[in-house]
Amino acid sequence: MITAAMNRPHNRRKQEKIYLHPLPVRLWHWLNALGFVLLIVTGFQIRYMDLLGLMSFETAVRLHNWVGFVVIANWFLWFVYYLFSERVTNYHPDLDPKSFFRRYFRQAGYYSWGYFQGEERPHKVQPHDKFNPMQKLTYQFVMFISAPVTFLTGLMMWDVERFSGLIEIVGGLRVVNTVHVMMFILFVGFILVHAYMGFLGAKPSSHFKEMFTGYEEDHD
């Protein structure tokens, strides 16, 4: 896998680096990553007290709540940045679904075949269009649906009395918890795959370096 990636033709070209990830985005990303890992660990601890003994239930709940608020605030950092940035185009939906899904499946085909053959990436990364169709759909779902729903359900459970009216409207505490846990399950799967995908750059470390420096290590 790694050898194939390193043998790609573009890897051998010396090209000008693109500034892909501005500082607010990088700060948001790593804080979010740390927050989500903590939320998942404490979430596991809260839900599986009988199986895990990393900390007491009380500590897990308190930590989960605090980290939850930090992650919510961090989401707003991301949201406000993109709201006032011309880079918001990265999250714009594609208005031609047919074209979008053709490119989507081409990208999937690349990951499962072309990547190993050293082919060029089908999506040309640009500061204003840095996500390939698979990434775009995933991040749109994560950032605009999963994350807000998780935050909202988490808030409702953080103070059940305060949000009792809203909890009743959506069908009760059990509904709220079920939705929250389903989002938690999605994030567990997402984080594992997302972390692995991070290794699929020009070099295994490329994407990680990009998320620290902001500059693309390699582009097509």
Place this chain on the structure above:
Amino acid sequence: MKTMTTLGSLLLAAAMLVALPVTTSAAETAGDPDAKCLKCHSKKLKKKLEDGETMFLQISAEDFGQSVHQVIGCTGCHRDVAKGKHPSRRPIANRREYSLKHNETCSQCHAAKYQAYEGSVHASLVAEGSPNAPVCSDCHSSHSIQEQSVYEPVSGEPCSSCHEAIYDAYAGSVHGQAREHGNVIREAHVQAPICSGCHQAHEVKAVAASDYLRDTCLDCHETAAVAHEEWLPNAGMHLKSVSCAACHSPMAERRVDLQLYDKLTRMPVGQGEGDAAIADRMREIDVSDDGLTPFELWKLVRASSREGGGTEVTLRGRMEVATGVEAHRLAPRIEAVRSCESCHEGGASAFQNVTVSISGSDGRKERFAADKRVLNSVVSVDSVGDFYAPGGTRIRVLDGLLVLALVGGLAVPAGHIALGKYLRKKSGKN
């Protein structure tokens, strides 16, 4: 003339001698009418009742003399006697009927107290024909009615005469002990409650039925809500969904009671009208009588909502202690359950015993057994929507989905790496 005068004097004296006892008796009757009653009723009088039992009619003059009713005298209550109609020859069906009749007599003077009593669980039981439910004279006695202060000591009377086991639990509790040791709790002088302190003297409540008892506890323990908020996440919800005794009677066996509740009226379902119909439906649904399964519970909630028209039924869960005796075995604060794990751990003992209940008009609950799986089933997401304890009542299906996500999340990288190896191997061969 002198002879006549002497004779007259003798006749007058004789007349006075004859008349004297009569005059004394009249004065006695006019000054102390009870003496006339007691003249007979201090003897071992008895009356044969229509049910064959014998009712003893002897009254202790000493006891009655010390009673608070001494001032109104016998005819204060036995008014028919005052009208000259002594009921000795009137038949009495049985002792209970006679006591019930005199309940009404009490109400004529003690209207407010009697009205409170009529709203009590005791009065409900009486109305249902319970032969043991107390009427006024069962608690206050018939003729030795005492001042309120006499009921204050820790004897437990009159409640303990019927609720002996509960009283014993109370006597050993932090409240009973404080009362016995001069109302000293943690070196502070406080007025620990006796039975009526929490349950009321006349409007005796079925306390487990609502938030009534919690509010009663908080009435005295004014800082308790704030004290819980200092360490307990979602303290308000805990105080709503967990009875005080569930934690403060630490050795008690606990259970979860799911009460049928109408979201629209914000009242427990049943409350007198319709509770019998719902109870019948519950028996119809749980044909095998082995406790309501998650699906049966879902059917019950759906059917109850549909039939009621303008009702939207759900189940309101509450953790409580399994028996009334344990509810009274309250321990000092330091011994209360504080470990979150006791409820939030999967398979916690607190969730092994589940009941579904309907509230009667007097607040008493009719309970039906439910399968403990109702707390962990995905089918219950809607029906048991308002009760959830993270970890403890987690939905098992979601555990399966989480395993899938973990396996899937690891399978994607593993599969991708394996695919790469396979393709390289294949291209190497070519």
